[in-house]
Amino acid sequence: MFRNEPEIDGALKQSARTCVIRHFASHLLLLATLTLAVTGNSFAQNPIIMDQFTADPSARVFNGKVYLYPSHDILATEGHGRIGWFCMQDYHVFSSPNLTDWTDHGVILSQYDVKWVDSTAYAMWAPDCMYRNGKYYFYFPAPAKHSTFRRGFSIGVAVSDKPYGPFTPQPEPIKGVHGIDPCVLISSNGQAYLYWAAGRIWVAKLKKNMLELASKPQMVQGMPPKGLIEGPFVFERRGKYYLVYPHAAHVSERLEYAIADNPMGPFKYMGVVMNRNPHCWTNQASVIKFKNQWYLFYHDNYLSPHFDKARSVCIDSMFFNSDGTIRKVIPTLRGVGVTNARQEIQIDRYSCKSNGGASIAFLDTSDTFMGWKTILDSAGAWIQYNSVEFGAKKPGSVEMRAMSNTGGTVQVRLNNPDGPVIATVRIPRTDGWKIVKSPLSEFQPGVHNLVVRMTDSENVEIDWVSFR
Secondary structure, eight states: OOOOOOSSSSSOOOSHHHHHHHHHHHHHHHHHHHHHHHTTOOOOOSSSOOSSOOEEEEEEEETTEEEEEEEOOOOOBTTBSOTTSOOBOEEEEEEESSSSSOEEEEEEEETTTOTTBOTTSOBOOOOEEEEETTEEEEEEEEEBSSTTTOSSEEEEEEEESSTTOOOEEOSSOOTTOBOEEEEEEEOTTSOEEEEEEESEEEEEEEOTTSSSBSSOOEEOTTSOSSSEEOOOEEEEETTEEEEEEEEESSSSOEEEEEEESSTTOOOEEEEEEEOOOTTOSOOOOEEEEETTEEEEEEEEOTTOTTOTTSOEEEEEEEOBOTTSOBOOOOOOSSOSSOEETTSOBOTTSOSEEOSSSEEEEESOTTOGGGOEEEEEOSTTOEEEEEEEEOOSSOOSOEEEEEEOSSOEEEEEEESSTTSOEEEEEEEOOOSSOEEEEEOOSOOOOSEEEEEEEEOSSSOEEEEEEEEO
16 A cells, blocks of 8 residues: 555654654653543545445444434445445444444445435435534435536535434425535534535525525635645634645546635635545545544545555544644554454554565455555564554563464564564464464563564564454
């Protein structure tokens, strides 16, 4: 994979010295996440959903949980969508109390459920959801089948008593709105606004019923003058309104942002939130504050590296400078927060690795949802996975799901590639995957970086590591 930067710093320099430096930097982040670690929560690795394709993430916090409303990429087949293009027929919603344990609540709305939608289009694109008046309002774009509404895409609303549905769609789309990628903001004064994309970004006030416009649509002022702009997401922080959006000024989209004093603008362009991805033409984001930390949800094509119309949602931490500007977010494999040592730690979602001798590959290229494996094939090669919570009680052993056509020995170290050795694991020569166990020679409670380092010049493959 092309993205392998650690969570805190910028571009990854894969050397032992660099990782030692970043080990100290990572503890700054652990200060913020220590409370979560103490309560036993563990956090995500990217991508966060591993059994289906998800994209265009709209994340919301309802009743102390995070709810994720993404679009749902599927692969088009003959007679079902346009082969080689985006294909989306329904929406799922996912929820999590801690950003790592995600519950799929199943399909909440399908193109076949909405009477006005052209069910042959397979174009249920980026949605959003908002709570008001004791109801949850799910906004979605789709092409209409009736000529009355047909001007490209229309935006519909489905309503539910619960954030995970069931949602009941309104009989008609919102009048006066034609575009894609709806986003809803309820400002601190209680006024609701609808944003959407139609070549540029548009905005209008919503009535209290959340189903009709209360003002005429107007184009948001202050956006860059050239290139495709879509996927608006607006949030409020300290009296300012932040607009995050994808902008295809060149070959692919990068995430940019603008700030305004008024939800309807004018907005002032401020800079880049995330650089463009040369392997995935699109990107789209949402931003939440959860347990006193800001997070950026976005998508990538990690699970489909050769077809960027099948995407996957990721999360990374987002930070603000003292003047209110956003620090650029560097995409990571590792994701956010602290991982419980007793879980299956996917070290292929690494924080950093050695310059040579360590690589990542799919477990099965015919089924990428199975994830990845780590390959170590030279003496001294290592891979590092930051922020593992070992707790206070010593585990009985370290376990690895591993295989090797030669047999080989690895050391399990803490904190950095030259840190203390807590276990030495001999991986036998095998024809397939095998669970290998080894006792711990040393134990250190608390949160540490985990390093797996090759001691000989053989070849080993590791799926996951766990402490039982």
